[in-house]
Structures are given as C-alpha cells and as structure tokens.
Amino acid sequence: MAVKQSGLDGRHRNQDGRVSQKHGNSRVGALRETYGDDFAAGHRADMKLSTLLRRERAPSLSQYLKGIEGVLGTTRDGVHIRKPKGSATHFSAQEVRNAVAKARGVNR
Amino acid sequence: MNERDVFINCPFSADYQRHFQAIIFVVQRSGFNPRCARENDDGGEIRIDKIFRIIRECRYGIHDISKTEPDPISGLPRFNMPLELGLFLGARKFGGRDQTRKKLLILDRDPHRYQQFISDIGGQDIHSHQGEVARLIEEIATWLRNEVGDPRVPGGRAIAAEFERFHAGLPIIAATKTLEPDELTFKDLTAIAAQWILAADA
Numbered sequence: 001m002a003v004k005q006s007g008l009d010g011r012h013r014n015q016d017g018r019v020s021q022k023h024g025n026s027r028v029g030a031l032r033e034t035y036g037d038d039f040a041a042g043h044r045a046d047m048k049l050s051t052l053l054r055r056e057r058a059p060s061l062s063q064y065l066k067g068i069e070g071v072l073g074t075t076r077d078g079v080h081i082r083k084p085k086g087s088a089t090h091f092s093a094q095e096v097r098n099a100v101a102k103a104r105g106v107n108r
Numbered sequence: 109m110n111e112r113d114v115f116i117n118c119p120f121s122a123d124y125q126r127h128f129q130a131i132i133f134v135v136q137r138s139g140f141n142p143r144c145a146r147e148n149d150d151g152g153e154i155r156i157d158k159i160f161r162i163i164r165e166c167r168y169g170i171h172d173i174s175k176t177e178p179d180p181i182s183g184l185p186r187f188n189m190p191l192e193l194g195l196f197l198g199a200r201k202f203g204g205r206d207q208t209r210k211k212l213l214i215l216d217r218d219p220h221r222y223q224q225f226i227s228d229i230g231g232q233d234i235h236s237h238q239g240e241v242a243r244l245i246e247e248i249a250t251w252l253r254n255e256v257g258d259p260r261v262p263g264g265r266a267i268a269a270e271f272e273r274f275h276a277g278l279p280i281i282a283a284t285k286t287l288e289p290d291e292l293t294f295k296d297l298t299a300i301a302a303q304w305i306l307a308a309d310a
Contacts, residue, residue: 057256070112070141072302072306073302075305075306075308077260077262079258079262081136081306082112082136082139082140082302083302084136084141084142084295084298085141085147085295085298086147086295088295088296088299088300090287090292090296091285091296091300095284096299096300096303097307098284099281099285099300100277100281100303100307101307103277103280104277
C-alpha cells in the first residue's frame with residue numbers, strides 16, 4: 001500500500017512517518033491520508049482505529065497492515081480475498097475481469 | 109510460514125475436478141490462499157522439492173485421502189496423497205518451532221474408513237464428506253472459520269450455493285479463451301475464483 005505524505009497534521013507519528021499504534025482515537029478517514037484511499041475498505045471514515053482493530057481482530061495497527069498485505073479486495077461481508085500466487089496462465093488480469101463479468105451477466 | 113496459505117493435497121484426476129475446484133473456491137472465499145503442487149509449472153524445480161517448499165510455506169493443510177481406488181490403466185492405487193500428508197505431519201513434528209503451529213484437516217469419504225488403510229493417523233482431525241461437493245465445502249468452511257474465529261466468513265452452505273453459480277459460469281469464462289473448463293490451470297482457477305468472489309459485490 002502506498003504511503004502518502006501527511007495525514008494527521010503531524011500528530012501522533014512515529015519516526016518513520018506512520019501513525020503511532022497507541023493512538024486508538026485516530027479515525028479511519030485520517031489514516032487513509034497516510035495509508036491510501038483503500039485503507040480499511042468497507043469501513044466508515046469516522047470509525048476509530050481502536051474499533052477497526054477490534055473488528056479486524058488485529059492486536060495493533062502494524063499487525064493489521066501486515067494482515068492486509070497481499071489482499072486483492074474485500075467482500076461486502078468483510079472477508080479479505082487474497083491475491084493468488086502468480087498470474088493466470090491463459091488470461092491477463094483484464095481478461096479475467098471481462099470473462100467473469102460476461103459469465104455473471106449471462107447467469108443473471 | 110504464511111499465516112493464510114493453505115496447502116491442498118487432493119487427487120487431480122478428472123473425476124475429482126469438481127471437488128478440486130470447490131476446495132479452491134471455499135479456501136479463497138474464506139479469506140485464505142490456496143497452494144498446491146500444480147501452482148507452478150516451472151520444469152526446473154524437482155517436484156518433491158516444490159512440494160517441500162509449498163508445505164513449509166503453508167500454515168494450514170487440507171488433505172483429502174478419499175481416493176483409494178486403483179488407477180484404471182495401471183491397476184495400482186495412487187500414493188501421492190498419503191505421502192504428502194506424511195510430509196505435512198513430518199514438517200509439523202520435526203520442522204522446528206514455527207512449523208509446530210501447522211494445522212491440518214484430513215478428509216475421507218466415510219467416517220472411520222481410514223482406519224482400514226492408514227490407521228496410524230488416528231487422533232488427527234478427520235472429517236468425512238461422503239463424496240459430496242456441498243458437504244466437502246461445508247466441512248472446509250467450518251474448519252477454516254473455526255481456525256481464525258472470524259464471524260464475517262459466511263457459512264458452508266452459503267459458500268456451497270455460491271460455488272454452484274461459480275461452477276455454472278466456468279464454461280462461459282473458459283470459452284472466452286476458446287478453452288474447455290478442464291483446460292483451466294490451477295493459476296487460472298485461483299485468478300478467476302478471486303475475481304468472481306469480489307465481483308459478487310460489484
């Protein structure tokens with residue numbers, strides 16, 4: 001996940017620029033300024049970090065970030081779908097998306 | 109060892125293909141990453157070394173030992189599944205501190221049948237799927253959900269219903285590349301299943 005500059009007006013930062021884990025009052029929306037717009041996808045921007053970590057069953061922000069590495073996306077019910085190892089043999093990523101969209105359209 | 113990687117040890121025969129696809133689907137739908145000996149077509153890596161490497165990297169293992177029938181051509185049973193199960197158990201036992209955290213699910217067709225052909229695994233977590241895909245999905249989904257304690261992962265029956273729709277869509281997806289579903293590789297299936305699952309919410 002790309003780390004953007006700035007985020008919490010310089011508050012509650014470690015030396016590496018990331019938000020200190022101890023500040024559970026930080027909001028998801030503010031953290032998205034640091035960790036990218038896809039940080040905590042599916043969660044409200046005004047959710048507290050402490051609530052996010054509790055819901056994601058992560059003991060700390062660093063553990064949460066480690067856990068979502070390699071995530072392709074998140075389902076509506078909140079399950080993180082992992083990026084498969086390696087690329088498809090017969091399809092590009094765009095071809096997979098198009099083929100799935102076509103099949104889903106036909107099946108509806 | 110990757111906390112979300114699941115080693116899949118099962119038959120790759122044509123009559124087990126739907127079961128294999130179902131295992132891939134339920135593992136991904138539950139938020140895990142399926143791994144198996146078919147994930148890499150690199151001919152430069154010795155097959156057993158590849159299996160060692162994948163087993164070492166996986167925290168979890170799903171082992172279906174239900175296929176005990178002799179091969180129709182050779183007349184001999186396939187021993188790869190019991191071998192890979194043994195390797196996984198060996199890694200957990202002798203692989204060092206981190207590897208002792210490995211967890212495995214063993215599946216067979218009928219309960220207690222294993223006692224007649226591989227009785228030494230008694231005491232492991234052994235479940236039966238009775239040859240049914242829906243039951244197989246339910247067993248795996250329940251096990252994975254219990255392992256991570258994540259209530260967001262849907263139940264096995266819901267995932268089985270999702271799999272039926274996925275399976276019905278596979279011929280259409282394969283046809284976009286003038287392929288038959290049985291020509292899709294493991295890497296194709298994992299890429300397609302991941303996209304299918306996420307597209308459900310689009």
